[in-house]
Amino acid sequence: MRIMAIDYGDARTGVAISDLLCSLTGSTQVIHGRMQEKLIASLVQIARENEVGEIVVGLPRNMDGSEGPRAELCRQFAAKVEEATGLPVKLWDERWTTVEAHRILNDHNYHGKKRKNTVDAVAASLILEGYLAFRGR
Numbered sequence: 001m002r003i004m005a006i007d008y009g010d011a012r013t014g015v016a017i018s019d020l021l022c023s024l025t026g027s028t029q030v031i032h033g034r035m036q037e038k039l040i041a042s043l044v045q046i047a048r049e050n051e052v053g054e055i056v057v058g059l060p061r062n063m064d065g066s067e068g069p070r071a072e073l074c075r076q077f078a079a080k081v082e083e084a085t086g087l088p089v090k091l092w093d094e095r096w097t098t099v100e101a102h103r104i105l106n107d108h109n110y111h112g113k114k115r116k117n118t119v120d121a122v123a124a125s126l127i128l129e130g131y132l133a134f135r136g137r
Helices: 036-049 069-085 097-107 112-116 119-136
Strands: 002-007 012-018 025-032 052-059 089-093
Touching: 002 036, 002 119, 012 036, 012 119, 025 036, 025 119, 036 052, 036 069, 052 069, 052 119, 069 089, 089 119, 097 112, 097 119
Parallel strands: 002 052, 052 089
Antiparallel strands: 002 012, 012 025
């Protein structure tokens, strides 16, 4: 079984999938598009192809831990993903993941379009790594 992490976005959604041992990130990708139905269909296909058994969706919280309108959108999205895949979907606090993803890409000299097309996959990897570390405790 693998675990899939999702960094849900309006135009781009990052996806990271664990290795079979659920100990580290095995692959990442970005799905482009604004149509939620197509996005969910793509996620269902990715989950099936990769034998995913659990999904983690990043939940954007404010720095004080409260939730804003974006968090509610992610909760609704997670419920739709759970219904479409039939898999358990967990929400994971994603504070700082995008900031950290930009820092990582900056450290590795990714700029402009190259960064724009990669940052969501890196953020999904960070969500997955945090969740895997939590599970390992």
